[in-house]
Amino acid sequence: MEKIYSTAKICAFDNNSTCDLALEPELTQTLANSRNPEELKHVWVEWRNAVGPHCRLLFEEYVDLSNEAARLNNFTNTAESWLDGYEDPQFRQQIESLWEQLKPLYLQIHAYVRFQLRKKYGDVVSEKGPIPAHLLGNMWAQRWRNVAQFNLPYPDKEEVDLTAELRAQNYTVDKIFRTAEDFFKSINLTEMPQTFWERSILEKPKDREMVCHASAWDFYDRKDFRIKQCTAITMEHFTTAHHEMGHVEYFIQYKNQPVKFRRGANSGFHEAVGDLISLSVESRKHLRKIGLLKSESDDPENVLNNLFQIGLDKIVFLPFGYLMDLWRWDVFEGKITPDEYNCKWWELREKYQGVEPPVNRTDQDFDPAAKYHIIASVPYIRYFVSFVIQFQFHRAVCEKAGQYDANDPSKPLHECDIYQNTEAGNALKKMLQLGSSRPWPDAIEVLTGQRTMDASALLEYFKPLHKWLEQENKKNKVFIGWEKSTKGCVNTKDKAKPE
Numbered sequence: 001m002e003k004i005y006s007t008a009k010i011c012a013f014d015n016n017s018t019c020d021l022a023l024e025p026e027l028t029q030t031l032a033n034s035r036n037p038e039e040l041k042h043v044w045v046e047w048r049n050a051v052g053p054h055c056r057l058l059f060e061e062y063v064d065l066s067n068e069a070a071r072l073n074n075f076t077n078t079a080e081s082w083l084d085g086y087e088d089p090q091f092r093q094q095i096e097s098l099w100e101q102l103k104p105l106y107l108q109i110h111a112y113v114r115f116q117l118r119k120k121y122g123d124v125v126s127e128k129g130p131i132p133a134h135l136l137g138n139m140w141a142q143r144w145r146n147v148a149q150f151n152l153p154y155p156d157k158e159e160v161d162l163t164a165e166l167r168a169q170n171y172t173v174d175k176i177f178r179t180a181e182d183f184f185k186s187i188n189l190t191e192m193p194q195t196f197w198e199r200s201i202l203e204k205p206k207d208r209e210m211v212c213h214a215s216a217w218d219f220y221d222r223k224d225f226r227i228k229q230c231t232a233i234t235m236e237h238f239t240t241a242h243h244e245m246g247h248v249e250y251f252i253q254y255k256n257q258p259v260k261f262r263r264g265a266n267s268g269f270h271e272a273v274g275d276l277i278s279l280s281v282e283s284r285k286h287l288r289k290i291g292l293l294k295s296e297s298d299d300p301e302n303v304l305n306n307l308f309q310i311g312l313d314k315i316v317f318l319p320f321g322y323l324m325d326l327w328r329w330d331v332f333e334g335k336i337t338p339d340e341y342n343c344k345w346w347e348l349r350e351k352y353q354g355v356e357p358p359v360n361r362t363d364q365d366f367d368p369a370a371k372y373h374i375i376a377s378v379p380y381i382r383y384f385v386s387f388v389i390q391f392q393f394h395r396a397v398c399e400k401a402g403q404y405d406a407n408d409p410s411k412p413l414h415e416c417d418i419y420q421n422t423e424a425g426n427a428l429k430k431m432l433q434l435g436s437s438r439p440w441p442d443a444i445e446v447l448t449g450q451r452t453m454d455a456s457a458l459l460e461y462f463k464p465l466h467k468w469l470e471q472e473n474k475k476n477k478v479f480i481g482w483e484k485s486t487k488g489c490v491n492t493k494d495k496a497k498p499e
Contacts, residue, residue: 187425268385
Protein backbone atom coordinates (compact mmCIF):
# COMPACT_ATOMS: atom_id res chain seq x y z
CA MET A 1 0.00 0.00 0.00
CA GLU A 2 2.84 2.40 0.78
CA LYS A 3 4.41 1.70 -2.61
CA ILE A 4 1.09 2.41 -4.37
CA TYR A 5 0.77 5.65 -2.40
CA SER A 6 4.35 6.85 -2.97
CA THR A 7 4.36 6.12 -6.72
CA ALA A 8 0.79 7.20 -7.63
CA LYS A 9 0.58 9.81 -10.39
CA ILE A 10 -2.35 11.59 -12.02
CA CYS A 11 -2.93 13.55 -15.23
CA ALA A 12 -3.02 17.33 -15.30
CA PHE A 13 -6.35 19.16 -15.53
CA ASP A 14 -7.30 19.82 -19.18
CA ASN A 15 -4.10 18.11 -20.34
CA ASN A 16 -4.16 14.32 -20.51
CA SER A 17 -0.72 14.22 -22.13
CA THR A 18 0.89 15.20 -18.81
CA CYS A 19 0.27 12.29 -16.47
CA ASP A 20 3.20 12.38 -14.06
CA LEU A 21 1.85 14.61 -11.29
CA ALA A 22 2.71 13.29 -7.81
CA LEU A 23 1.15 14.21 -4.47
CA GLU A 24 4.36 16.03 -3.51
CA PRO A 25 4.92 18.63 -4.73
CA GLU A 26 2.52 19.05 -7.68
CA LEU A 27 -0.90 18.09 -6.29
CA THR A 28 -0.23 19.66 -2.90
CA GLN A 29 0.73 22.94 -4.61
CA THR A 30 -2.30 22.90 -6.90
CA LEU A 31 -4.69 22.47 -3.96
CA ALA A 32 -2.91 25.23 -2.08
CA ASN A 33 -2.79 27.75 -4.92
CA SER A 34 -5.49 27.08 -7.53
CA ARG A 35 -8.80 28.90 -7.16
CA ASN A 36 -10.50 27.08 -10.04
CA PRO A 37 -13.09 24.77 -8.43
CA GLU A 38 -13.10 22.42 -11.44
CA GLU A 39 -9.32 21.99 -11.33
CA LEU A 40 -9.47 21.42 -7.57
CA LYS A 41 -12.21 18.83 -8.03
CA HIS A 42 -10.15 17.06 -10.72
CA VAL A 43 -7.08 16.80 -8.48
CA TRP A 44 -9.14 15.71 -5.46
CA VAL A 45 -11.00 12.96 -7.34
CA GLU A 46 -8.08 11.69 -9.43
CA TRP A 47 -5.75 11.33 -6.45
CA ARG A 48 -8.35 9.15 -4.74
CA ASN A 49 -8.87 7.14 -7.93
CA ALA A 50 -5.11 6.61 -8.24
CA VAL A 51 -4.72 5.20 -4.73
CA GLY A 52 -8.01 3.97 -3.24
CA PRO A 53 -9.16 1.15 -5.57
CA HIS A 54 -5.63 -0.33 -5.68
CA CYS A 55 -5.45 -0.47 -1.88
CA ARG A 56 -8.98 -1.64 -1.10
CA LEU A 57 -8.42 -5.44 -1.02
CA LEU A 58 -4.94 -5.01 0.44
CA PHE A 59 -6.43 -3.00 3.28
CA GLU A 60 -8.92 -5.77 4.09
CA GLU A 61 -6.03 -8.22 4.22
CA TYR A 62 -4.02 -5.80 6.37
CA VAL A 63 -6.92 -5.50 8.86
CA ASP A 64 -7.12 -9.31 9.19
CA LEU A 65 -3.36 -9.69 9.65
CA SER A 66 -3.13 -6.76 12.05
CA ASN A 67 -5.93 -8.18 14.21
CA GLU A 68 -4.28 -11.60 14.14
CA ALA A 69 -1.01 -10.07 15.37
CA ALA A 70 -2.90 -8.22 18.11
CA ARG A 71 -4.56 -11.45 19.26
CA LEU A 72 -1.15 -13.19 19.40
CA ASN A 73 -0.12 -10.39 21.75
CA ASN A 74 -3.14 -11.05 23.98
CA PHE A 75 -5.27 -8.16 22.72
CA THR A 76 -8.80 -8.60 21.40
CA ASN A 77 -7.98 -6.61 18.25
CA THR A 78 -5.71 -3.87 16.90
CA ALA A 79 -7.86 -1.07 18.34
CA GLU A 80 -7.27 -2.41 21.84
CA SER A 81 -3.57 -2.82 21.09
CA TRP A 82 -3.25 0.79 19.86
CA LEU A 83 -5.08 2.17 22.88
CA ASP A 84 -3.04 0.13 25.35
CA GLY A 85 -0.22 2.69 25.35
CA TYR A 86 -2.50 5.28 26.93
CA GLU A 87 -2.83 3.09 30.05
CA ASP A 88 -6.37 4.24 30.77
CA PRO A 89 -9.58 2.20 30.24
CA GLN A 90 -11.52 5.50 30.11
CA PHE A 91 -9.28 7.00 27.42
CA ARG A 92 -11.89 6.97 24.62
CA GLN A 93 -14.42 8.72 26.86
CA GLN A 94 -11.77 11.29 27.80
CA ILE A 95 -11.11 12.07 24.14
CA GLU A 96 -14.83 12.44 23.39
CA SER A 97 -15.15 14.76 26.39
CA LEU A 98 -12.20 16.91 25.18
CA TRP A 99 -13.81 17.13 21.72
CA GLU A 100 -17.11 18.30 23.23
CA GLN A 101 -15.17 20.99 25.12
CA LEU A 102 -13.51 22.17 21.89
CA LYS A 103 -16.46 21.79 19.50
CA PRO A 104 -18.02 25.27 20.05
CA LEU A 105 -14.78 26.92 18.91
CA TYR A 106 -14.61 24.67 15.83
CA LEU A 107 -18.23 25.41 14.91
CA GLN A 108 -17.52 29.15 14.90
CA ILE A 109 -14.46 28.95 12.63
CA HIS A 110 -16.25 26.45 10.34
CA ALA A 111 -19.25 28.77 9.96
CA TYR A 112 -17.08 31.80 9.27
CA VAL A 113 -14.94 30.02 6.64
CA ARG A 114 -18.00 28.56 4.88
CA PHE A 115 -19.52 32.08 4.71
CA GLN A 116 -16.32 33.46 3.15
CA LEU A 117 -15.96 30.54 0.70
CA ARG A 118 -19.54 31.06 -0.42
CA LYS A 119 -18.72 34.69 -1.18
CA LYS A 120 -15.84 33.50 -3.36
CA TYR A 121 -17.30 30.40 -5.05
CA GLY A 122 -21.04 31.12 -4.98
CA ASP A 123 -23.43 28.17 -4.97
CA VAL A 124 -20.59 25.61 -5.13
CA VAL A 125 -20.69 26.18 -1.35
CA SER A 126 -24.11 25.86 0.29
CA GLU A 127 -25.28 28.32 2.90
CA LYS A 128 -26.03 25.75 5.59
CA GLY A 129 -24.45 22.48 4.43
CA PRO A 130 -21.03 20.95 4.93
CA ILE A 131 -18.07 22.60 3.15
CA PRO A 132 -16.91 20.91 -0.09
CA ALA A 133 -13.62 19.28 0.91
CA HIS A 134 -11.73 20.21 -2.28
CA LEU A 135 -12.01 23.96 -1.63
CA LEU A 136 -10.07 24.05 1.65
CA GLY A 137 -6.53 24.15 0.28
CA ASN A 138 -5.45 20.71 1.50
CA MET A 139 -5.84 17.20 0.05
CA TRP A 140 -7.63 15.96 3.20
CA ALA A 141 -9.20 19.26 4.37
CA GLN A 142 -7.32 18.75 7.62
CA ARG A 143 -5.71 22.22 7.69
CA TRP A 144 -7.15 25.25 5.95
CA ARG A 145 -4.34 27.81 6.15
CA ASN A 146 -3.92 27.82 2.37
CA VAL A 147 -7.28 29.55 1.97
CA ALA A 148 -6.48 32.20 4.58
CA GLN A 149 -5.82 34.93 2.03
CA PHE A 150 -9.51 35.44 1.24
CA ASN A 151 -10.74 34.59 4.74
CA LEU A 152 -8.66 36.89 6.92
CA PRO A 153 -10.54 38.89 9.56
CA TYR A 154 -8.81 42.06 8.28
CA PRO A 155 -8.02 41.33 4.61
CA ASP A 156 -6.84 44.89 3.84
CA LYS A 157 -4.23 44.78 6.57
CA GLU A 158 -0.82 44.64 4.95
CA GLU A 159 0.91 41.44 5.99
CA VAL A 160 4.47 40.32 5.45
CA ASP A 161 4.74 37.32 3.15
CA LEU A 162 7.04 35.24 5.34
CA THR A 163 7.85 32.76 2.57
CA ALA A 164 8.95 35.65 0.35
CA GLU A 165 10.92 37.09 3.28
CA LEU A 166 12.76 33.78 3.83
CA ARG A 167 13.75 33.74 0.18
CA ALA A 168 14.70 37.42 0.16
CA GLN A 169 17.01 36.76 3.11
CA ASN A 170 18.64 33.91 1.18
CA TYR A 171 17.50 31.14 3.49
CA THR A 172 18.71 27.75 2.31
CA VAL A 173 17.52 24.35 3.51
CA ASP A 174 20.64 24.16 5.70
CA LYS A 175 19.97 27.62 7.17
CA ILE A 176 16.38 26.65 8.01
CA PHE A 177 17.59 23.66 10.06
CA ARG A 178 20.46 25.64 11.64
CA THR A 179 17.91 28.26 12.72
CA ALA A 180 15.78 25.50 14.28
CA GLU A 181 18.83 24.12 16.07
CA ASP A 182 19.61 27.59 17.42
CA PHE A 183 16.15 27.72 19.03
CA PHE A 184 16.75 24.51 20.99
CA LYS A 185 20.26 25.56 22.02
CA SER A 186 18.89 28.90 23.22
CA ILE A 187 16.65 27.20 25.81
CA ASN A 188 19.49 24.98 27.05
CA LEU A 189 18.59 21.89 25.07
CA THR A 190 21.11 19.95 22.98
CA GLU A 191 22.67 20.75 19.61
CA MET A 192 22.34 18.22 16.80
CA PRO A 193 25.23 15.69 16.59
CA GLN A 194 27.49 15.77 13.52
CA THR A 195 25.95 12.50 12.25
CA PHE A 196 22.58 14.29 12.07
CA TRP A 197 23.93 16.69 9.45
CA GLU A 198 25.74 13.92 7.56
CA ARG A 199 22.94 11.33 7.43
CA SER A 200 19.62 13.23 7.35
CA ILE A 201 17.75 13.68 4.07
CA LEU A 202 16.69 17.33 4.13
CA GLU A 203 15.94 17.79 0.41
CA LYS A 204 14.04 15.59 -2.03
CA PRO A 205 16.47 13.21 -3.77
CA LYS A 206 16.55 13.49 -7.56
CA ASP A 207 17.62 9.89 -8.15
CA ARG A 208 14.72 7.94 -6.57
CA GLU A 209 11.09 7.94 -5.50
CA MET A 210 10.47 8.70 -1.85
CA VAL A 211 7.50 9.33 0.46
CA CYS A 212 8.02 12.99 1.27
CA HIS A 213 6.02 12.92 4.48
CA ALA A 214 8.35 14.64 6.97
CA SER A 215 9.59 12.35 9.75
CA ALA A 216 12.24 12.06 12.48
CA TRP A 217 14.23 8.88 13.17
CA ASP A 218 15.93 7.41 16.23
CA PHE A 219 18.38 4.59 15.42
CA TYR A 220 18.65 3.59 19.10
CA ASP A 221 22.44 3.69 19.41
CA ARG A 222 22.36 6.98 21.40
CA LYS A 223 24.24 8.73 18.57
CA ASP A 224 22.36 8.41 15.28
CA PHE A 225 19.29 10.66 14.93
CA ARG A 226 17.96 11.86 11.58
CA ILE A 227 15.21 13.80 9.82
CA LYS A 228 13.76 12.92 6.41
CA GLN A 229 12.05 15.96 4.86
CA CYS A 230 11.69 17.21 1.27
CA THR A 231 12.25 20.78 2.43
CA ALA A 232 11.23 23.77 0.34
CA ILE A 233 11.98 27.39 1.28
CA THR A 234 8.52 28.18 2.65
CA MET A 235 7.21 29.32 6.01
CA GLU A 236 5.32 26.03 6.36
CA HIS A 237 8.52 24.03 5.95
CA PHE A 238 10.35 26.44 8.27
CA THR A 239 7.95 25.56 11.12
CA THR A 240 7.93 21.86 10.11
CA ALA A 241 11.73 21.83 10.48
CA HIS A 242 11.37 23.07 14.08
CA HIS A 243 8.67 20.45 14.69
CA GLU A 244 10.74 17.54 13.38
CA MET A 245 13.78 18.71 15.30
CA GLY A 246 11.58 18.70 18.40
CA HIS A 247 11.21 14.94 17.90
CA VAL A 248 15.00 14.59 17.61
CA GLU A 249 15.48 16.67 20.75
CA TYR A 250 13.14 14.31 22.61
CA PHE A 251 15.18 11.31 21.32
CA ILE A 252 18.38 12.94 22.58
CA GLN A 253 16.97 13.82 26.01
CA TYR A 254 15.79 10.26 26.78
CA LYS A 255 18.65 8.43 25.01
CA ASN A 256 20.08 7.17 28.33
CA GLN A 257 16.86 5.43 29.33
CA PRO A 258 16.65 1.64 28.76
CA VAL A 259 15.55 0.95 25.16
CA LYS A 260 12.05 -0.01 26.36
CA PHE A 261 11.54 3.52 27.71
CA ARG A 262 13.02 5.42 24.77
CA ARG A 263 9.75 6.83 23.49
CA GLY A 264 7.26 9.53 24.42
CA ALA A 265 5.33 9.25 27.69
CA ASN A 266 2.41 8.49 25.39
CA SER A 267 2.42 8.70 21.62
CA GLY A 268 0.83 12.17 21.69
CA PHE A 269 3.76 13.61 23.65
CA HIS A 270 6.20 13.34 20.77
CA GLU A 271 3.98 15.34 18.43
CA ALA A 272 3.18 17.87 21.16
CA VAL A 273 6.83 18.66 21.87
CA GLY A 274 7.54 19.56 18.25
CA ASP A 275 4.41 21.66 18.01
CA LEU A 276 5.07 23.31 21.36
CA ILE A 277 8.23 24.84 19.85
CA SER A 278 6.29 25.85 16.71
CA LEU A 279 3.86 27.87 18.88
CA SER A 280 6.76 30.09 19.94
CA VAL A 281 8.30 30.13 16.46
CA GLU A 282 5.04 31.35 14.88
CA SER A 283 4.54 34.12 17.43
CA ARG A 284 5.07 37.60 16.04
CA LYS A 285 7.45 38.28 18.92
CA HIS A 286 9.76 35.50 17.76
CA LEU A 287 9.52 36.34 14.06
CA ARG A 288 10.60 39.87 14.99
CA LYS A 289 13.54 38.59 17.08
CA ILE A 290 14.96 36.55 14.20
CA GLY A 291 14.45 39.33 11.67
CA LEU A 292 11.61 37.90 9.58
CA LEU A 293 9.27 40.67 10.73
CA LYS A 294 10.60 44.22 10.38
CA SER A 295 7.85 46.14 12.23
CA GLU A 296 8.75 47.26 15.74
CA SER A 297 5.33 46.73 17.27
CA ASP A 298 2.09 44.91 16.56
CA ASP A 299 -1.20 46.22 15.33
CA PRO A 300 -4.07 44.33 17.09
CA GLU A 301 -5.63 43.60 13.67
CA ASN A 302 -2.39 41.97 12.46
CA VAL A 303 -2.28 39.94 15.68
CA LEU A 304 -5.83 38.67 15.11
CA ASN A 305 -5.04 37.83 11.47
CA ASN A 306 -2.04 35.82 12.69
CA LEU A 307 -4.10 34.05 15.36
CA PHE A 308 -6.73 33.21 12.74
CA GLN A 309 -4.12 31.62 10.47
CA ILE A 310 -2.80 29.51 13.34
CA GLY A 311 -6.42 28.56 14.06
CA LEU A 312 -6.77 27.33 10.45
CA ASP A 313 -4.01 24.87 11.31
CA LYS A 314 -4.79 23.99 14.90
CA ILE A 315 -8.53 24.34 15.50
CA VAL A 316 -9.72 22.90 12.21
CA PHE A 317 -7.43 19.88 12.57
CA LEU A 318 -9.12 18.68 15.78
CA PRO A 319 -12.15 16.82 14.33
CA PHE A 320 -10.02 15.27 11.57
CA GLY A 321 -7.43 14.15 14.12
CA TYR A 322 -10.22 12.50 16.09
CA LEU A 323 -12.26 10.79 13.34
CA MET A 324 -9.29 9.10 11.63
CA ASP A 325 -9.00 6.60 14.47
CA LEU A 326 -12.70 6.58 15.34
CA TRP A 327 -13.12 5.03 11.89
CA ARG A 328 -10.21 2.60 12.29
CA TRP A 329 -11.17 1.49 15.80
CA ASP A 330 -14.58 0.49 14.42
CA VAL A 331 -12.94 -1.24 11.42
CA PHE A 332 -10.62 -3.27 13.66
CA GLU A 333 -13.50 -4.13 16.01
CA GLY A 334 -15.63 -5.34 13.08
CA LYS A 335 -18.29 -2.66 13.60
CA ILE A 336 -17.51 -1.35 10.11
CA THR A 337 -17.39 -4.10 7.48
CA PRO A 338 -15.46 -3.84 4.18
CA ASP A 339 -18.57 -2.98 2.15
CA GLU A 340 -19.17 -0.05 4.55
CA TYR A 341 -15.58 1.27 4.62
CA ASN A 342 -16.13 4.29 2.40
CA CYS A 343 -19.64 5.28 3.40
CA LYS A 344 -18.90 5.11 7.12
CA TRP A 345 -15.78 7.21 6.45
CA TRP A 346 -17.91 9.95 4.90
CA GLU A 347 -20.48 9.72 7.69
CA LEU A 348 -17.72 10.58 10.17
CA ARG A 349 -16.24 13.30 7.94
CA GLU A 350 -19.64 14.96 7.82
CA LYS A 351 -20.54 14.42 11.48
CA TYR A 352 -17.31 15.74 12.99
CA GLN A 353 -15.74 17.98 10.34
CA GLY A 354 -18.76 19.27 8.48
CA VAL A 355 -17.14 18.58 5.08
CA GLU A 356 -18.49 16.75 2.04
CA PRO A 357 -16.94 15.26 -1.12
CA PRO A 358 -17.12 17.38 -4.30
CA VAL A 359 -18.85 14.48 -6.09
CA ASN A 360 -20.90 11.54 -4.82
CA ARG A 361 -18.82 8.61 -3.64
CA THR A 362 -19.79 4.94 -3.46
CA ASP A 363 -18.80 1.88 -1.44
CA GLN A 364 -16.64 0.91 -4.44
CA ASP A 365 -14.34 3.88 -3.73
CA PHE A 366 -11.85 3.72 -0.88
CA ASP A 367 -11.12 7.31 0.09
CA PRO A 368 -9.43 6.64 3.46
CA ALA A 369 -6.45 5.25 1.49
CA ALA A 370 -5.79 8.74 0.13
CA LYS A 371 -4.26 9.56 3.54
CA TYR A 372 -0.76 8.25 4.25
CA HIS A 373 -1.33 7.30 7.90
CA ILE A 374 -4.20 4.97 6.95
CA ILE A 375 -2.28 2.85 4.48
CA ALA A 376 0.98 3.03 6.49
CA SER A 377 -0.71 1.79 9.68
CA VAL A 378 0.19 4.87 11.72
CA PRO A 379 -2.22 5.50 14.63
CA TYR A 380 -3.59 9.03 14.47
CA ILE A 381 -5.25 9.84 17.80
CA ARG A 382 -1.77 10.87 18.95
CA TYR A 383 -2.18 14.03 16.85
CA PHE A 384 -5.47 14.95 18.51
CA VAL A 385 -3.87 14.35 21.91
CA SER A 386 -0.85 16.41 20.91
CA PHE A 387 -2.99 19.34 19.73
CA VAL A 388 -4.55 19.49 23.19
CA ILE A 389 -1.49 18.93 25.38
CA GLN A 390 0.88 21.13 23.36
CA PHE A 391 -1.12 24.14 24.57
CA GLN A 392 -1.05 22.73 28.09
CA PHE A 393 2.75 22.47 27.81
CA HIS A 394 2.94 25.92 26.20
CA ARG A 395 1.02 27.50 29.06
CA ALA A 396 3.33 25.83 31.59
CA VAL A 397 6.62 26.89 29.94
CA CYS A 398 5.29 30.39 29.28
CA GLU A 399 4.42 30.79 32.96
CA LYS A 400 7.94 29.63 33.86
CA ALA A 401 9.38 32.11 31.37
CA GLY A 402 7.29 34.90 32.95
CA GLN A 403 5.59 35.56 29.60
CA TYR A 404 2.06 34.48 30.44
CA ASP A 405 -0.15 35.54 33.30
CA ALA A 406 -3.86 34.71 33.34
CA ASN A 407 -4.51 37.91 35.32
CA ASP A 408 -2.41 40.21 33.18
CA PRO A 409 -3.94 41.20 29.80
CA SER A 410 -0.51 42.46 28.65
CA LYS A 411 0.81 38.86 28.76
CA PRO A 412 -1.64 36.80 26.65
CA LEU A 413 -0.78 33.18 25.90
CA HIS A 414 -0.77 33.61 22.11
CA GLU A 415 2.04 36.18 22.25
CA CYS A 416 4.47 34.10 24.30
CA ASP A 417 7.87 33.09 22.89
CA ILE A 418 10.23 30.99 25.03
CA TYR A 419 13.25 31.54 22.73
CA GLN A 420 16.40 32.19 24.79
CA ASN A 421 14.67 31.32 28.08
CA THR A 422 16.64 28.60 29.87
CA GLU A 423 14.19 28.33 32.78
CA ALA A 424 11.45 27.23 30.38
CA GLY A 425 13.91 24.90 28.59
CA ASN A 426 15.12 23.30 31.82
CA ALA A 427 11.53 22.59 32.91
CA LEU A 428 10.79 21.00 29.54
CA LYS A 429 14.03 18.97 29.68
CA LYS A 430 13.00 17.33 32.98
CA MET A 431 9.87 15.96 31.37
CA LEU A 432 11.62 14.88 28.15
CA GLN A 433 14.33 12.96 29.99
CA LEU A 434 11.72 10.64 31.52
CA GLY A 435 10.85 9.14 28.13
CA SER A 436 8.19 6.54 28.90
CA SER A 437 9.82 5.37 32.14
CA ARG A 438 6.87 6.76 34.11
CA PRO A 439 3.11 6.68 33.29
CA TRP A 440 2.19 9.72 31.21
CA PRO A 441 0.18 11.44 33.99
CA ASP A 442 3.45 11.54 35.98
CA ALA A 443 5.29 13.09 33.02
CA ILE A 444 2.65 15.72 32.37
CA GLU A 445 2.64 16.57 36.07
CA VAL A 446 6.42 17.20 36.07
CA LEU A 447 5.92 20.07 33.61
CA THR A 448 2.39 21.35 34.21
CA GLY A 449 1.41 20.29 37.73
CA GLN A 450 -1.68 18.61 36.21
CA ARG A 451 -2.24 14.87 35.82
CA THR A 452 -4.91 14.91 33.09
CA MET A 453 -5.25 16.27 29.57
CA ASP A 454 -6.89 19.67 29.66
CA ALA A 455 -8.24 21.67 26.70
CA SER A 456 -8.56 24.92 28.66
CA ALA A 457 -5.09 26.11 27.58
CA LEU A 458 -6.02 25.75 23.89
CA LEU A 459 -9.24 27.67 24.51
CA GLU A 460 -7.28 30.32 26.40
CA TYR A 461 -4.80 30.69 23.53
CA PHE A 462 -7.58 31.28 20.99
CA LYS A 463 -9.90 33.28 23.27
CA PRO A 464 -9.52 36.59 21.35
CA LEU A 465 -10.26 34.80 18.07
CA HIS A 466 -13.23 32.88 19.50
CA LYS A 467 -14.78 36.14 20.73
CA TRP A 468 -14.22 37.86 17.36
CA LEU A 469 -15.71 34.91 15.41
CA GLU A 470 -18.84 34.87 17.56
CA GLN A 471 -19.37 38.61 17.01
CA GLU A 472 -18.69 38.40 13.27
CA ASN A 473 -20.94 35.39 12.70
CA LYS A 474 -23.74 37.02 14.68
CA LYS A 475 -23.36 40.28 12.73
CA ASN A 476 -23.58 38.44 9.38
CA LYS A 477 -26.39 36.14 10.61
CA VAL A 478 -24.26 33.13 9.66
CA PHE A 479 -25.71 29.66 10.22
CA ILE A 480 -23.71 27.77 12.87
CA GLY A 481 -23.30 24.02 12.28
CA TRP A 482 -24.46 22.22 9.14
CA GLU A 483 -27.47 20.47 7.70
CA LYS A 484 -27.21 17.05 6.07
CA SER A 485 -25.09 16.94 2.92
CA THR A 486 -26.74 16.58 -0.47
CA LYS A 487 -23.61 14.74 -1.56
CA GLY A 488 -22.17 11.77 0.21
CA CYS A 489 -21.61 8.09 -0.21
CA VAL A 490 -23.96 5.67 -1.91
CA ASN A 491 -23.98 2.00 -0.95
CA THR A 492 -24.42 0.34 -4.34
CA LYS A 493 -25.64 -2.91 -2.77
CA ASP A 494 -28.45 -1.11 -1.00
CA LYS A 495 -29.32 0.67 -4.23
CA ALA A 496 -29.60 -2.64 -6.06
CA LYS A 497 -32.08 -4.08 -3.58
CA PRO A 498 -35.76 -3.99 -4.62
CA GLU A 499 -37.81 -1.55 -2.59
